Amino acid sequence: MIGLGVEGTAHTIGIGIVENIGGTCKVLSNVIKIYHPEKGGIHPREAANHHAVHVSDVIKESIEKAKVDFSDIDLISFSKGPGLGPCLRTAATAARALSLSLEKPLMGVNHCVAHLEIGRGTIKDCKDPVLLYTSGANTQVIAFAEGRYRVFGETLDIGIGNCLDKFGRSVGMEFPSGPKIEQLAKKGKNYLELPYSIKGMDIAFSGLLTSAEQYYKKHERLEDICYSMQETTFAALTEVTERAMAHTEKHEVLLGGGVAANMRLRQMVQIMAKERDAQFFVPAKDLCIDNGAMISWLGLVMYNSGLRMDVGESQIDQRFRTDMVDVSWRD
Numbered sequence: 001m002i003g004l005g006v007e008g009t010a011h012t013i014g015i016g017i018v019e020n021i022g023g024t025c026k027v028l029s030n031v032i033k034i035y036h037p038e039k040g041g042i043h044p045r046e047a048a049n050h051h052a053v054h055v056s057d058v059i060k061e062s063i064e065k066a067k068v069d070f071s072d073i074d075l076i077s078f079s080k081g082p083g084l085g086p087c088l089r090t091a092a093t094a095a096r097a098l099s100l101s102l103e104k105p106l107m108g109v110n111h112c113v114a115h116l117e118i119g120r121g122t123i124k125d126c127k128d129p130v131l132l133y134t135s136g137a138n139t140q141v142i143a144f145a146e147g148r149y150r151v152f153g154e155t156l157d158i159g160i161g162n163c164l165d166k167f168g169r170s171v172g173m174e175f176p177s178g179p180k181i182e183q184l185a186k187k188g189k190n191y192l193e194l195p196y197s198i199k200g201m202d203i204a205f206s207g208l209l210t211s212a213e214q215y216y217k218k219h220e221r222l223e224d225i226c227y228s229m230q231e232t233t234f235a236a237l238t239e240v241t242e243r244a245m246a247h248t249e250k251h252e253v254l255l256g257g258g259v260a261a262n263m264r265l266r267q268m269v270q271i272m273a274k275e276r277d278a279q280f281f282v283p284a285k286d287l288c289i290d291n292g293a294m295i296s297w298l299g300l301v302m303y304n305s306g307l308r309m310d311v312g313e314s315q316i317d318q319r320f321r322t323d324m325v326d327v328s329w330r331d
């Protein structure tokens with residue numbers, strides 16, 4: 001089966017076309033277009049307008065790159081949530097229009113679950129991982145237990161990517177600031193004390209963000225601040241992930257989300273995995289960031305397990321939590 005997936009939870013409109021070959025995912029194309037706010041953070045309606053303007057071109061490019069015809073597509077999938085309402089609605093509308101005009105079934109999927117399933121679908125040995133999902137808006141530690149993907153720990157305030165981007169914005173960096181912070185952190189020498197707040201299995205970043213901004217106002221070296229932010233936040237994320245692995249007795253760890261591009265985060269999680277005799281996995285970069293291929297893949301997995309969705313029940317859900325999904329395709 002060949003599926004087309006529409007991603008549009010936040011800043012990215014993405015169309016991915018994937019094929020299910022005996023239970024593994026072959027990505028035929030994965031085209032994204034990212035909305036960059038001129039100033040400040042993401043404005044939901046402006047992001048949605050961006051998606052509406054570009055979605056047709058992204059669909060066309062994705063079909064061309066996949067070297068398929070619209071008639072080859074067996075299923076249309078889209079991100080049902082969580083995300084920004086106007087963005088989700090725009091992407092879902094495009095998906096419904098495709099489904100109706102091509103007369104192909106429709107499947108709405110959970111965006112966070114898609115980040116995990118794309119790892120299982122594309123990495124041979126990745127079967128039952130604990131996912132450390134670190135993106136702009138979301139930060140969760142997710143693993144399968146008793147029929148659901150359970151959230152073992154998550155941010156209590158802002159996502160790790162958002163924390164880095166907000167700091168970057170307050171010191172004059174362009175969006176997204178994560179990659180720039182990574183480069184500056186390499187030149188950091190002095191560790192500056194920052195709040196390390198883990199509450200139970202959850203994490204908070206906003207206090208750390210405020211402290212980092214105060215260091216900047218006190219003229220501490222930017223490189224040292226970036227280095228200290230990375231060391232502190234990534235250590236907290238690695239700690240929670242390790243505790244989830246110990247609790248669930250799982251021996252695989254998977255990264256997902258845009259911040260998974262960061263080599264220092266990868267290194268810390270990899271060291272932790274090695275010390276536990278666990279396997280460490282990261283999907284290809286274009287499958288870590290928000291993308292349509294992972295949405296398409298999860299849709300196919302759900303459809304193959306017998307799940308169906310009418311257009312009438314395809315409404316979006318801004319607060320669609322990871323653990324609301326009945327994962328009937330796994331045992």
Ligand code: AMP
Binds near residue numbers: 135161176179262
């Ligand atoms: P996503 O929301 O999953 O599409 O990921 C976007 C987020 O990833 C933004 O907050 C970026 O700042 C962050 N990001 C991208 N590359 C890196 C990097 N190399 N290091 C840290 N954060 C990054």
Ligand code: MG
Binds near residue numbers: 111135138257289290
């Ligand atoms: Mg994401």
